[in-house]
Amino acid sequence: MLKHNFSAGPCILPQEVFKKAAAAVLNFNDLSILEISHRSKDFVEVMEKAQNLALEHLDLTDKGYKALFLGGGASMQFLMVAYNLLESKAAYLNTGTWSTKAIKEAKLFGDVIEVASSKDQNFNYIPKGYTVPSDVDYFHFQTNNTIFGTQLKDDPTVSVPMVCDMSSDIFSRKRDFSKYDLIYAGAQKNMGPAGTTLIVVKEDILGKVSRSIPSMLDYQVHISKDSMFNTPPVFPIYVSMLTMEWLKDNGGIEWIEKINNEKAALVYDEIDRNELFEGFVANKEDRSMMNLTFNLVNEDHKDTFNKMWQEAGINGLNGHRSVGGYRASMYNALTLESAQTLVDVMKELERKA
CATH class of the missing domain: 3.40.640.10 (Type I PLP-dependent aspartate aminotransferase-like (Major domain))
Incomplete structure (x- = not known):
């Protein structure tokens, strides 16, 4: 796949x-x-x-x-x-x-x-x-x-x-x-x-x-x-x-901006809702729509989470070495389906924890 x-x-x-x-x-x-x-x-x-x-x-x-x-x-x-x-x-x-x-x-x-x-x-x-x-x-x-x-x-x-x-x-x-x-x-x-x-x-x-x-x-x-x-x-x-x-x-930039906002809102809403995760960026108004950085609150869940997102067919989620945690880069071509897949994995981790 x-x-x-x-x-x-x-x-x-x-x-x-x-x-x-x-x-x-x-x-x-x-x-x-x-x-x-x-x-x-x-x-x-x-x-x-x-x-x-x-x-x-x-x-x-x-x-x-x-x-x-x-x-x-x-x-x-x-x-x-x-x-x-x-x-x-x-x-x-x-x-x-x-x-x-x-x-x-x-x-x-x-x-x-x-x-x-x-x-x-x-x-x-x-x-x-x-x-x-x-x-x-x-x-x-x-x-x-x-x-x-x-x-x-x-x-x-x-x-x-x-x-x-x-x-x-x-x-x-x-x-x-x-x-x-x-x-x-x-x-x-x-x-x-x-x-x-x-x-x-x-x-x-x-x-x-x-x-x-x-x-x-x-x-x-x-x-x-x-x-x-x-x-x-x-x-x-x-x-x-x-x-x-x-x-x-x-439809140009106006078309893709709406989709980008929808993808980012989907993932950020889960980061904020799910108590197992926390965002890296201090102020919500400074959050990137392209590169969404977040961490696990408890590193004890790291191995389980990593296995789950990899099994779901997700690639490239690890954060940069200077930040750690995770980085979901959601450029123009990333689909809403992919963003939803990440959210589903985060929800599943919550159910298992």
């Missing part, structure tokens, strides 16, 4: 996307998608469609933005953002492991002001009430924290360019994406397999730093070459295009 895949990433993708991708591996206009030239008409059309779909889903078409698909993962963007935008100083919100890594890279290029951090409680909340200075080059933050299960629900109000890592909740909920000047997201959460990263950047924020930027790290170079300055990750881009097609065909 197919597993109920709660893995944090690489993660679950739609079954129809797998079928189309598998067929293209065998035959994509008489060649395999794995062997076609990235300069061929067939793949140029794939790239253009992927770029257009990304902008369409974010409602950023014809608004001065460009969509790029690059290699190196979101971790490469920690470096590229600072290389391209940090002239003197930047502001960062520290809400977890990946924010900490982004801050480390930015410090190579200028002063970094950490406007707030939730490190004092192992990142189990989203800081609030902080002030972003008006004289920084940009403000960087993450909308969702995969490891700790927190999510920033409201867009910050700032007077400087806003840069955001949306790796683990891109395309999952509606928001005003035009407030953001640069968005980046690794594909392997809500978009495709590992191997490519989506960058959506407002062109007028580029070209303002005084340093020389290596070509491979220069957004303007990649824009001028339509993400083909070097050989792009063809297959991950193709699968990302298929996933964005799937999302569009079913």
Whole structure:
């Protein structure tokens, strides 16, 4: 049977996307998608469609933005953002492991002001009430924290360019994406397999730093070459295009947001109701809709619970080593049935305890 895949990433993708991708591996206009030239008409059309779909889903078409698909993962963007935008100083919100890594890279290029951090409680909340200075080059933050299960629900109000890592909740909920000047997201959460990263950047924020930027790290170079300055990750881009097609065909972000909210409510309600479990995140308003973190109140139930969810066909439920417990990653392609299966196992543990 197919597993109920709660893995944090690489993660679950739609079954129809797998079928189309598998067929293209065998035959994509008489060649395999794995062997076609990235300069061929067939793949140029794939790239253009992927770029257009990304902008369409974010409602950023014809608004001065460009969509790029690059290699190196979101971790490469920690470096590229600072290389391209940090002239003197930047502001960062520290809400977890990946924010900490982004801050480390930015410090190579200028002063970094950490406007707030939730490190004092192992990142189990989203800081609030902080002030972003008006004289920084940009403000960087993450909308969702995969490891700790927190999510920033409201867009910050700032007077400087806003840069955001949306790796683990891109395309999952509606928001005003035009407030953001640069968005980046690794594909392997809500978009495709590992191997490519989506960058959506407002062109007028580029070209303002005084340093020389290596070509491979220069957004303007990649824009001028339509993400083909070097050989792009063809297959991950193709699968990302298929996933964005799937999302569009079913009703877009507005459609999937309702389902995501329903899945998250189902599992969180059980975490709160069932006395055998407790949530990791301190404040309910900070809970992630994508990565639901929770623990057993009594570790004596651990072996029994682990055996039960594995026998139910659940995969990838163990929490990250820095948090422990459990993490149910419920990205766009995870079905309501899978969420219900997890809840059923939690209820069954309660009956057995």
